[in-house]
Amino acid sequence: MEVRDLEAFLAVMSTGSITGAARLLDRSQSQVTRLIQDLETSLGFALFERNGPRIAPTDKGIAFHEDAERFVSGIGHLRNRAKAIAGKEPEPIEIAATPAFASGIIPIALAELPEHLLPHTINLRSMPAEAAVQSVFARTADFCVTSLPADQPGLDVQGFFEGRCxxxxxxxxxxxxxxxxxxxxxxxxxxxxxxxxxxxxxxxxxxxxxxxxxxxxxxxxxxxxxxxxxxxxxxxxxxxxxxxxxxxxxxxxxxxxxxxxIPFLWAILSAGSRPLSAGVRELIQRIARIASERMPDLTVHDPKQMARIAERSFAGRNAGNGALPDNPAAK
Structure with a gap:
């Protein structure tokens, strides 16, 4: 399995066609087709169904897409860090966050970051809470800002907060x-x-x-x-x-x-024992400060208490999903 094979697969998934992927990758259609075939041979299953000029992802192709995207993103992340190290530049900042934070508080914090701490590349990705945490585990994100619950083993809690809905x-x-x-x-x-x-x-x-x-x-x-x-x-x-x-x-x-x-628990999480750059540390501090300034009644908890408080808050959820009963008037 080669990175270029995965890039071809992701390009076809993004554009919906071999032709579009070829244009995107600046390759010929036959080259893209060969890369997809090589990847399918390596994986042992078909990624796409072909019907003449039409192509559609298989169920296995759809299931494989997220992991392939995460892996290729990680390779890009590694390349950017290598360039920064070679050029003695500030390391790229990779942020994963739920949409609520990615569209509001984090951009405000980025705008306040001093110029000398701003690297050439900043990636801010908006995603569901579960995916944001997984990005930290996979080390494709320096840190994530997410709602709770979140699996804590292997994570360092950079900040733990509680607000009101x-x-x-x-x-x-x-x-x-x-x-x-x-x-x-x-x-x-x-x-x-x-x-x-x-x-x-x-x-x-x-x-x-x-x-x-x-x-x-x-x-x-x-x-x-x-x-x-x-x-x-x-x-x-x-x-x-x-x-x-x-x-x-x-x-x-x-x-x-x-x-x-109605409590809203959220946290800033990074990978355990992973050193954070000066820019990332400063950005995390500014996110926490801006949140405290903007959110009324925000409580800043001791990070060491996250597991205990989260467990107490979410207790009983496994007993049922808490959904409202059907309302005849709404039918």
Missing amino acids: VAAVAPHDPLVAKDVISIADLAGRTLVTMSNPFRLRHSVDEVLNAAGVRPNRIIATNAANNAVQVASLGLGVAIIEPATAYGLQSAPIVIRPLDVE
């Missing part, structure tokens, strides 16, 4: 007139919430169930930025974490506190 509503929503939105105010309304039942969604559902509140309809999304956009159009009331609420906002919304506490 809030409500986001459109400027013309009647709830804007309230200084604090009650969880009871969501009865009969459309609720915009997260899809993943094992993170924020679980906490939201627990609070609603405890209060006996049934929204009329649920709009679930995999990114808080999407929830903000939906709420800004008056389609519902969004419950979002503070990183999105108080980071950069791309849609007109009004943020209001809730009368119940």
